[in-house]
Amino acid sequence: MPRHFFEDALLYEDPNWSSDDRSITTNNDIVGGTVMKYVDEFRDRAVAGALAERIKKTVRRPWTIMEVCGGQTHAIVRFGLDSLLPKNLELVHGPGCPVCVTSVSLIDQAVCLASLPGVIFCSFGDMLRVPGSRGDLFSVKAAGGDIRIIYSPLDALELARKNPDREVVCFAVGFETTAPAWAMAVTQAKQSRITNFSLLIAHVLVPPAMEAILSSPQNRIQGFLAAGHVCTVMGYEEYEAIAQRYQVPIVVTGFEPLDVLEGVAMLVSQLEEGRVEVENQYVRSVSREGNRPARSIVDEVFEPVSRAWRGIGEIPASGLRLKSAYSTYDAELKFQRDLAQLSVGIEDPECQSGLVLQGLLKPPDCPAFGNKCTPEQPLGAPMVSSEGACAAYYRYRSHATSKV
Numbered sequence: 001m002p003r004h005f006f007e008d009a010l011l012y013e014d015p016n017w018s019s020d021d022r023s024i025t026t027n028n029d030i031v032g033g034t035v036m037k038y039v040d041e042f043r044d045r046a047v048a049g050a051l052a053e054r055i056k057k058t059v060r061r062p063w064t065i066m067e068v069c070g071g072q073t074h075a076i077v078r079f080g081l082d083s084l085l086p087k088n089l090e091l092v093h094g095p096g097c098p099v100c101v102t103s104v105s106l107i108d109q110a111v112c113l114a115s116l117p118g119v120i121f122c123s124f125g126d127m128l129r130v131p132g133s134r135g136d137l138f139s140v141k142a143a144g145g146d147i148r149i150i151y152s153p154l155d156a157l158e159l160a161r162k163n164p165d166r167e168v169v170c171f172a173v174g175f176e177t178t179a180p181a182w183a184m185a186v187t188q189a190k191q192s193r194i195t196n197f198s199l200l201i202a203h204v205l206v207p208p209a210m211e212a213i214l215s216s217p218q219n220r221i222q223g224f225l226a227a228g229h230v231c232t233v234m235g236y237e238e239y240e241a242i243a244q245r246y247q248v249p250i251v252v253t254g255f256e257p258l259d260v261l262e263g264v265a266m267l268v269s270q271l272e273e274g275r276v277e278v279e280n281q282y283v284r285s286v287s288r289e290g291n292r293p294a295r296s297i298v299d300e301v302f303e304p305v306s307r308a309w310r311g312i313g314e315i316p317a318s319g320l321r322l323k324s325a326y327s328t329y330d331a332e333l334k335f336q337r338d339l340a341q342l343s344v345g346i347e348d349p350e351c352q353s354g355l356v357l358q359g360l361l362k363p364p365d366c367p368a369f370g371n372k373c374t375p376e377q378p379l380g381a382p383m384v385s386s387e388g389a390c391a392a393y394y395r396y397r398s399h400a401t402s403k404v
């Protein structure tokens, strides 16, 4: 494991600092005698400058790299990290926003189920304004539908417990990060013999999407910053085969500005040196094997399934569905008669989200950006989601033009 630039940069910035002396920071809090660290030290301007300088000295040829995760995209756009990089190093934004890639058909199914009498529909707040071809969940709520915003799958299970005469249907959206919590809710429902609880599952998996991008004839990605929170759960063993198969270096990276800059620094070192490895920048959270109990409960409850990604299309084995032992909790099976009437959902033809999510278009280059499409009147999901690339540019650079 190479020495981390971030560690070097901190040492460069503060000669008293060492990885063993966590108390030399500006933003500490003492909890039960333990020093807790928050975010300020990961946003240090001087350290960012030192990292950017190091990247500039490393880069000698043009490179195009993709940050997979929407959280990383927001850090890049919000803090202007791309402006610190050399002109021949291009960062492009990836498909790592689960709200953005949930298919129009699944949004339509959610709208249909949330409109049924007797249903309490549970969702994370981000999903309410995402447009489908039959409107959005927010409109259903405005029309009197019983839609509850939840913060944890276990909140939804509690609702089912308290309302045995109602059907509680949950919109299970997310990457590998949130799958363990949904799996836990389903196992608890089974153990407690709760039958009025089900999931409309939109779960997607990151590695198949990275492979789909790398396999595309239009691909121009030469290295990836992988999503740190996904790897916190899943580890990064799976990425090693992808790196070798497609000969692309991958660096598991966190979300704060210095995380992203350090991830970029590690990636460009690999590219310039001709190395193809999976490295881990986000060592404070990620191990190679990930969180084994979390992986184990996901394997117990879910299995891979082909999934349509909004704007991108079907990607084999890129989604999750409930295994047969838990299929009574599958809302698509439970309500198949109600859902049978729906036709295939169609994306607004003006929305270019498929290109945005594959790194082929920067949001300001979409003709609808900021005029026909705004967070108040979105045409596509990336303008709504808190992790969406279009929302990031609208929020932080609504008058900027793309360098692509």
Ligand code: SF4
Pocket: 350, 351, 352, 353, 356, 363, 366, 367, 368, 369, 370, 373, 374, 378, 379, 380, 381, 382, 383, 390
């Ligand atoms: S700006 Fe709006 S219309 Fe354009 S790609 Fe983004 S979400 Fe779609």
